Amino acid sequence: MTVEVWAAENTTPADIDSALRHLLEEQHGRGEGLAPARVLNMVAVVDASWRGEVLNRLERVGRYHPSRTVLCAVEDGRTTLDASARLSGDGTGDPSLISVVEERVDIRMGPSHLKRLDAIVDPLIVSDLITVVWAPHGHHDAIEAMRGLADVVLLDSADDPNPSRAISWVCRLQEHCYVVDLAWLRGTPWRERIAATFDPDQWRLALRQISKIVIRHRPDSAISGILMLGWLTSRLGWTPGSLVEEGGRHHGRARAGKVEVGLRLEPVPDLSAPGLGGITVETSDGSTLSLDRSQGGLAAKRTTRDGRESSWVVLGASRGEAGILGEGIRQALLRDPTYGPAIRCAGKMLS
């Protein structure tokens, strides 16, 4: 692991840019086996007091990470920019292999800088790469300022305790950029499994007979359940009805042609990880399918109308929150055509 560092107080974006170039030239001069990674730029805007925690999260994302990270740590009362830059290579010491170099710029700034964050970070991002902005501690003003520069906004709609407000914010952002939502990504294995369960010919027709859906979720992750309902509603062509909250539980209906589908969200307090805990799909002939978190994957149980039960485990390792963030970074380079319709359906249910 090679590390090159530069730091300066009361500096300017132009100085930081120049320092980065200098570091890259120096490093390249020392070995042709060093190649700067060129995947995507990430501009992370964080509260200064949580900077270390965010860095830890980014360190743990595993296989997928940004090639250039511009970490903007916001400190109350600060009026100047202090910055440091570092390049680090993943070299194994084997001269026949390329060592991939990542770049990180840390900037300490004040809240007043956020209104023109674009002007500060513009010289620091690599042109022609996707630029992702991530503001895990709010800072909507920074995201607004980055409108012209950011291709993708990475967010977690579960961060807002009010699902309706979270959805409105996403819908606004979608007007000018692509949104990757970690709450949506937590639901990916569930969506894959629901799709797989109904994929064999013998079960596919049952998609038209769904009469009730119950989703279990961690109390702070109602949005994950709402997104799951939005996905099912949009994919299956249902007409969304209102979802009403009573005592922390949501319930409502959607219309599938002439059939009404009952929808219910149930908080489960003892879930350790955010997101969903389980889902049960009932069909009008009395069959049910349940998927629930379990060791080594999801525990699946099917009960047919004649009362026969079948249970199995759908294999898959938990990605953990670090893995979810890594997946968010990877998804910034892809496009999921189903998120937009799902969140719009979810918005209609909450309106």
Place this chain on the structure above:
Amino acid sequence: MATVQQENPLTEGLERTPVHPTTLIIFGATGDLAQRKLLPAVYNLAHEGALPERFNLIGIARTDQEHDEYRSFAQEAIQKYSRRTPDEAVLSSLLDRMRYVPGSFDDPAAYESIESIAKELDDEAGMAFNRVFYLATAPSFFETIAEALGQRGLDRRENAEVRLVVEKPFGHDLESARQLNRALLSVFEERQIYRIDHYLGKETVQNALVLRFGNGIFEPLWNRSYIDNVQITAAEDIGIGTRAEYYDRSGALRDIVQNHLLQLLTILAMEPPVSFSADEVRNEKVKVLHAINPPTLEEVTQRVVRAQYASGVAEGKDVPGYLEEQGVASGSTTETYVALRLGIDNWRWAGVPIYMRAGKRLSRRVTEIAVTLKPVPHLAFQESGSLGVRPNQLILNVQPNEGVSLSLVAKIPGARMRVRPVNMEFAYGTSFMSQSPEAYERLILDTMRGDATLFARDDEVEAAWGIVDPILEAWSQDGGPLPQYAAGSPGPAEADEILLDGAEWRAL
């Protein structure tokens, strides 16, 4: 009246589309391939949630052991060879799905047990699982197993698919390949047979198709008017290790050229397919093989060179020559190095020499395809002080540094117009920063998915043997000692003799 099944609307946008519930049945389940590649690949698919929603594995081998003993064997193999540290809970759940059948491959009782366990698993789930029979055995068992599966009626079933996966080598010459195909096709249909060439599971190889057909910049140049020659190299720095018994009967031509290198060539040279469906792609690949004019017996000495490694130095240590390796027959004429020149007789490639070489105990491990363009007709820049102006080369690096490199000529900074070659590099690591899945993960998943695009078809295999057969025949008539090259060197000097018009081998 037949009902038309509607599409599953829930699969839209999903990266991992559903795979029908499957029972994977591995013959040779305690062998080296199963241990090092197949079981770890299955685990990694399970870890990522990529296996079918319902999945079982039945292992068959001669070792007499119980289900639990096989599970312990599989656990150890996965822990040792998986590319990621196994998650205990996932591994434990996967092991629960494994069953084991002891028996020899010609024992009807073994097939009865397979059928009984597979049926039990179906009944337990209340559905018909697809069945994938994976022959990870010595090739001598392929026909026996296929025949036994047919006799037991395990070659097809109602409401589910049955597939047969065959590992290379697919025969040892054209006649044996035909015989093997006939035997397999007497039981299975071609659409059920998946012949694995693990090179095709590598990301860089698949990317060669995207590079050619997804970028407008290359197609206008991709023909005899602009391309001077093509070189395909598969160099290994290791020796034969413990594979003497197999290798001494095979050699570099059969082991690498007949399958891996000819497959790479077909991808490089094929016409754009109408679609990326399995048969459209394979139709185009077969056309390339049919357009290759194999050397006649008389031409073999001018177009093909073979050699053996002698003692030398590898990784800083003295290493023995091939003939001194344990298990190699005394006076063996098996080649550890082969270089050959081919041509493709069609409108696109006529007259473009295609050079191939493969060898063991060479100075470096590298697999690449190098496309050398013709030089510019007139160089206006001064040559004095310039560092050897060379024609542009496009290099597809398959391993170890997966990526693409384009060599260009650029001006050396300074007052004078002097030039030297520079490289534009695309490295997977820098652009994706992600670990490519093992080729076997992709290929096993494709067999369960029923996607045969990356597998060789019967006519493809036979066409490839048709190119190699005359060389084998010529060699069989010439038993003399083979040229030697020092272990750790770039190969024998004799390889230069097949190059035309001042061409040079690329440095390893």
